[in-house]
Amino acid sequence: MADKEDPKNGKMGKGKSKVVCGYPLSIFFIVVNEFCERFSYYGMRAVLVLYFKYFLRWDDDLATSIYHTFVALCYLTPILGAIVADSWLGKFKTIIYLSIVYAVGQVAMAVSAIHDITDSDRDGTPDSMTFHIVLSMVGLFLIALGTGGIKPCVAAFGGDQFGEHQDRQRRTFFSVFYLCINGGSLLSTIITPVLRAQECGIYSKQKCYSLAFGVPAALMVVALVVFIIGSGMYYKAEPQGNIMLDVCKCIGVSLAYTICINTFYITAYQQWLKKLLIAQIKMVLKVLFLYIPLPMFWTLFDQKGSRWTLQATTMDGNFGALVIQPDQMQTVNPILILTLVPIMDSLIYPLIKKCGLNFTPLKRMTVGMLLAAIAFVCAALVQIQIDVSTKQLLHSSPYILSGQGFIYFKLTIKGKANSDTEIVENQAITFVGFTDYFLVYFRFVNGMKTAVNVSTAAADFGLIEPFYYSNYSQIKNGKATFTLRSGSQSCEYSTNFGFGSSYTFFIHSTLVFGSNCQDSVTAVEDIKPNSVHMALQIPQYFFITAGEVMFSVTGLEFSYSQAPSNMKAVLQAGWLFTVAIGNFIVLIVAELAKIPKQWAEYVLFASLLVAVCVIFSIMAYFYTYIDPTEIEAQFKKKINEDDEDDKSKPGKAEVEMVKRDSIKCHDEYDKATQTKM
Numbered sequence: 001m002a003d004k005e006d007p008k009n010g011k012m013g014k015g016k017s018k019v020v021c022g023y024p025l026s027i028f029f030i031v032v033n034e035f036c037e038r039f040s041y042y043g044m045r046a047v048l049v050l051y052f053k054y055f056l057r058w059d060d061d062l063a064t065s066i067y068h069t070f071v072a073l074c075y076l077t078p079i080l081g082a083i084v085a086d087s088w089l090g091k092f093k094t095i096i097y098l099s100i101v102y103a104v105g106q107v108a109m110a111v112s113a114i115h116d117i118t119d120s121d122r123d124g125t126p127d128s129m130t131f132h133i134v135l136s137m138v139g140l141f142l143i144a145l146g147t148g149g150i151k152p153c154v155a156a157f158g159g160d161q162f163g164e165h166q167d168r169q170r171r172t173f174f175s176v177f178y179l180c181i182n183g184g185s186l187l188s189t190i191i192t193p194v195l196r197a198q199e200c201g202i203y204s205k206q207k208c209y210s211l212a213f214g215v216p217a218a219l220m221v222v223a224l225v226v227f228i229i230g231s232g233m234y235y236k237a238e239p240q241g242n243i244m245l246d247v248c249k250c251i252g253v254s255l256a257y258t259i260c261i262n263t264f265y266i267t268a269y270q271q272w273l274k275k276l277l278i279a280q281i282k283m284v285l286k287v288l289f290l291y292i293p294l295p296m297f298w299t300l301f302d303q304k305g306s307r308w309t310l311q312a313t314t315m316d317g318n319f320g321a322l323v324i325q326p327d328q329m330q331t332v333n334p335i336l337i338l339t340l341v342p343i344m345d346s347l348i349y350p351l352i353k354k355c356g357l358n359f360t361p362l363k364r365m366t367v368g369m370l371l372a373a374i375a376f377v378c379a380a381l382v383q384i385q386i387d388v389s390t391k392q393l394l395h396s397s398p399y400i401l402s403g404q405g406f407i408y409f410k411l412t413i414k415g416k417a418n419s420d421t422e423i424v425e426n427q428a429i430t431f432v433g434f435t436d437y438f439l440v441y442f443r444f445v446n447g448m449k450t451a452v453n454v455s456t457a458a459a460d461f462g463l464i465e466p467f468y469y470s471n472y473s474q475i476k477n478g479k480a481t482f483t484l485r486s487g488s489q490s491c492e493y494s495t496n497f498g499f500g501s502s503y504t505f506f507i508h509s510t511l512v513f514g515s516n517c518q519d520s521v522t523a524v525e526d527i528k529p530n531s532v533h534m535a536l537q538i539p540q541y542f543f544i545t546a547g548e549v550m551f552s553v554t555g556l557e558f559s560y561s562q563a564p565s566n567m568k569a570v571l572q573a574g575w576l577f578t579v580a581i582g583n584f585i586v587l588i589v590a591e592l593a594k595i596p597k598q599w600a601e602y603v604l605f606a607s608l609l610v611a612v613c614v615i616f617s618i619m620a621y622f623y624t625y626i627d628p629t630e631i632e633a634q635f636k637k638k639i640n641e642d643d644e645d646d647k648s649k650p651g652k653a654e655v656e657m658v659k660r661d662s663i664k665c666h667d668e669y670d671k672a673t674q675t676k677m
């Protein structure tokens with residue numbers, strides 16, 4: 001289809017779309033669709049593990065494995081969607097059909113989370129867990145198929161809306177596209193956990209997972225409707241046959257031609273068709289070859305959600321009025337994307353250009369990788385800080401004296417609460433794994449001759465016999481007021497618990513009930529509160545996000561611009577495939593390289609990425625940027641010329657016959673050579 005003319009920009013957007021400020025109006029529907037779709041995807045993902053754990057009652061290991069398998073599947077299915085789009089249905093229809101599959105999947109998830117469906121005895125818990133498990137697994141499979149399937153198509157379809165001479169506008173489109181991804185995901189990761197925390201139900205009230213999945217489902221329906229509304233304005237490139245089959249045929253026929261070169265007459269027309277397909281395959285293979293080192297970037301990038309979140313659990317999340325949960329730190333990434341993308345596009349890149357530097361896409365991606373490596377060096381430095389603060393504790397407080405002269409405790413403390421903590425000697429307590437960031441541990445030692453009961457407004461911790469101690473109990477961090485009671489007499493003791501801390505409280509023998517008992521209790525820190533502040537993670541988030549902007553936004557556009565017209569979605573899928581491989585590498589490295597020191601693991605990952613980055617920059621040096629549209633136009637011109645000129649111009653049937661005969665010849669050749677052997 002011919003591009004529309006625009007008075008300002010020469011050739012303008014394709015399709016029937018109006019042009020607003022130099023951009024085809026159709027892309028508005030595409031970016032809104034992306035915003036809603038990403039809201040749907042990330043919103044559902046934000047509560048998924050909790051749904052597994054608390055609704056389906058799976059253990060942590062099973063919940064984590066199924067979660068990662070689902071995420072990996074979401075980045076594998078793009079290949080499927082791309083092949084269907086480029087070879088068969090076209091991008092538009094593929095997006096529509098797979099969005100329906102996606103929305104059905106989301107609805108299935110929402111329904112699977114309604115506990116009342118199988119709660120026949122109305123006690124608040126589902127009676128047939130199998131129903132909920134099967135429905136949610138079917139839902140997740142459909143979602144993975146939908147989200148992955150449409151992902152390469154939507155980006156490439158957006159790119160298709162721009163005319164040949166709209167490189168600048170197309171680049172801006174990919175930046176806006178990325179902003180929408182992050183805007184949608186940011187909003188949903190804030191909203192869906194709030195929805196989940198609500199209580200809902202018909203017969204009994206439970207945590208509202210159905211609402212937390214239902215809203216993303218509704219957003220997916222909105223995404224679909226918005227996309228359909230734009231239908232009349234889009235430029236819809238026709239699918240160009242089964243590309244994969246064409247590639248195989250091309251190789252087969254080429255061989256046959258080579259073998260039977262003297263037997264058959266090949267028209268110039270056919271030659272050019274074949275050469276065009278070969279050129280297109282070469283374009284794709286060159287880019288795919290360049291992608292080989294890229295998964296390493298994603299290996300580091302995706303550790304935000306795992307290693308970095310665990311690191312945050314050993315840090316202090318008190319931001320004054322705001323207390324940040326470790327997993328909430330991840331929202332720093334989309335927030336920074338929303339600020340950095342406009343800054344890069346309107347300030348940094350133009351400034352670099354003004355300085356006369358040619359900051360090509362591959363150079364940007366190389367710098368992006370280096371920034372990600374720097375982020376991991378920052379993470380290592382923060383880790384060293386955390387380790388030092390923990391070590392100080394180990395050396396400074398192995399002994400605890402009651403201060404009142406009769407109770408002596410010897411404690412050996414390893415690690416921090418919420419991670420791997422062990423307190424040996426007088427009584428052993430082991431906290432293994434991340435429990436709840438907000439919970440801290442405490443116990444009381446009773447130095448009085450009478451039994452004392454300890455309670456708070458929310459819980460009763462029981463009676464402690466004279467000269468004895470209680471077991472460790474958990475309490476929310478922050479201020480706590482304990483009531484100490486003996487018979488009808490009581491007094492109150494208040495204290496403050498820092499994140500990740502653990503305390504032993506000694507009740508003095510001199511305590512007098514009825515008066516203020518604040519001075520008659522001594523608090524001893526078994527485990528110091530997390531002293532390294534979570535704000536120290538901001539530099540690492542800054543560098544990884546700056547790296548992402550340079551690497552991922554550029555890579556997205558690069559994958560589109562370097563792909564031949566019939567394989568745009570295929571190359572987008574290739575790009576997303578690097579994300580899937582990156583995720584697998586995280587799993588493998590975490591399993592294989594059991595490095596005892598976390599900071600050393602961060603340094604290892606940073607070094608690996610630098611090494612990969614050097615290889616990538618060498619590969620990039622030898623890469624020649626192409627303009628697929630121009631190359632294809634040249635071929636098509638030749639095809640048309642020869643089609644006109646060739647006196648013995650073959651009809652379609654004739655071409656097919658030549659191909660068939662050539663293959664037959666090839667088979668004959670095979671048979672002949674086999675007989676000889």
Ligand SMILES: CC(C)C[C@H](NC(=O)[C@@H](N)CC(C)C)C(=O)O
Pocket residue numbers: 042178181182185186333334337548552576579
């Ligand atoms: C290819 C994807 C990894 C890119 C993109 N992700 C992001 O933009 C992240 N910054 C989002 C954040 C919420 C993790 C996506 O398409 O999801």
